[in-house]
Amino acid sequence: MTALRADLQAIADMVAPNSTLLDVGCGEGELLAWLQEHKSVSGRGIEISQSGVNRSIAKGLSVIQGDADTDLQYYPDQAYDYAVLGQTLQTLHRPKEVLEQLLRIARHGIVSVPNFGHWSNRLYLMLHGKMPMSKTLSYPWYATPNIHFCTITDFVNLCDELGVTIEKRLYVTDQGHPAAFHKRGLLANLFGKQGIFMIRR
Numbered sequence: 001m002t003a004l005r006a007d008l009q010a011i012a013d014m015v016a017p018n019s020t021l022l023d024v025g026c027g028e029g030e031l032l033a034w035l036q037e038h039k040s041v042s043g044r045g046i047e048i049s050q051s052g053v054n055r056s057i058a059k060g061l062s063v064i065q066g067d068a069d070t071d072l073q074y075y076p077d078q079a080y081d082y083a084v085l086g087q088t089l090q091t092l093h094r095p096k097e098v099l100e101q102l103l104r105i106a107r108h109g110i111v112s113v114p115n116f117g118h119w120s121n122r123l124y125l126m127l128h129g130k131m132p133m134s135k136t137l138s139y140p141w142y143a144t145p146n147i148h149f150c151t152i153t154d155f156v157n158l159c160d161e162l163g164v165t166i167e168k169r170l171y172v173t174d175q176g177h178p179a180a181f182h183k184r185g186l187l188a189n190l191f192g193k194q195g196i197f198m199i200r201r
Contacts, residue, residue, distance in 0.1 A: 004034050007112050007172055010196050011086055014110055014168060015041060019081040022046070022105060024068050024098075025088030029056030032063070044080075046071065069093045072101035080106040087194075089113050090150060100162065103201050108167065112196040115171075117151030119190045152188050152195040159199060168198040 004012060008031045015021060017039040023032050026045030029052075035041035045063035047053050056063035068085075069092050083106035089095045090113060102109040125131070150158075152171070159166055171192030188195070 004030060007194050007196060008034070008086060010170055010172060011084060011110050011112060012039070014196075014198050015039060015082055017041070020079075021082040021084060022075070022080045023084045023086070024072070024102065025085060025091075026056060026061075026063055027052050029059050029061040029063055031084065031086065032056065032061050033059050036061070068098050072098060072105060075101075075105045077104055078107060082106050082108050082110055085109065085111045087112055087114065089155075096158065096162070099158070099164070103164065103199065107200065109199045110197070111155070111199065112194055113150060113152070113155050114194050115152045115189065115192050116149040117153065117189045118193055152192050155195060155197065159197070164199050164201065166197050166199055170196040172196065 003009070012031060012034055015035055019039075019041055021032075021035065021041050021043045023029075023043060023045040026032055026047045027049075029045060032041075032043040032045050035043055043061070045056055045061060046066040046068065047056065047063055048065065048067050050065055053063050053065045068088065083102045085098070085102060089098070089111055092098050099109070099111070102111070156166070158164075171188050172194040173191065
């Protein structure tokens, strides 16, 4: 099996062996497959893309087609140890409500978000006067699936507003390596390319 993307590996490292997990917006099932093989995790997935569902099923994974904005309400309370939302929150129409559903469904949520406040995005916008494109933000503004542009600070503030406890936090640098910055400060919001958070009620 190929190595996981850096942020997915950071998420995988937060998951306890032999646990249960729902991967919301699981794509082609890379994280689920790795966790099943390396940590004996009993995982399920929900994915809006039919091609993603098909590729996940071809790997022997239990994945259904569904929309996180509308379909999480049908999952029972505390059905999983973990619910994962990897690089998906910013693509949803109702991110606040989905976050609340995540913590209803599972004892722990693990959420990764791209940081639109990263210094390179700020500099690009200042110098060029247009929305940046990069390895992380690889779509032009008119074709991007990202509809809610948030920063690390925005996500932390949303957790505060919802009364959500952040159990662990990790920031991934421009090179894709985990790096420790001040947990709420300017350095995290400037230099963290992505924020990865384990949260609970």
